[in-house]
Amino acid sequence: MSELVEQLGLAQPLVSKHLRVLREVGLVQVRDEGRNRLYRLNPQPLKPLHEWLSTYERLWDERFTRLDVVLAELQEDEDGQRSGDAPR
Incomplete structure (x- = not known):
C-alpha cells in the first residue's frame, strides 16, 4: 500500500479506506504476503x-x-x- 500512498499523494488512512470500499464491492482482491497486502484489480x-x-x-x-x-x-x-x- 505504501506504493499507492506515494503514487496517489494521499494519506495512508484515506488510501486504506478507499481500498476497503473497493474490496467490499468486489473491484479489488487482496492477499496477504508476509507483512504486505497485495491488491489486484477485478475488472469483471x-x-x-x-x-x-x-x-x-x-x-x-x-x-x-x-x-x-x-x-x-x-x-x-x-x-x-x-x-x-x-x-x-
Whole structure:
C-alpha cells in the first residue's frame, strides 16, 4: 500500500479506506504476503457498466464529430473575416 500512498499523494488512512470500499464491492482482491497486502484489480464487476457506456460512446463520437465540423466552419469564417473577406 505504501506504493499507492506515494503514487496517489494521499494519506495512508484515506488510501486504506478507499481500498476497503473497493474490496467490499468486489473491484479489488487482496492477499496477504508476509507483512504486505497485495491488491489486484477485478475488472469483471465493471463489465456491465462498460457495456452500458459503450452504447453512449457511439453517440458521443457522432456528436463530437459534428462539433468538430461546426468548429472548423466557424474557424474558417473567422479567418476569412480577419483577412478582409466578406462574411458568408
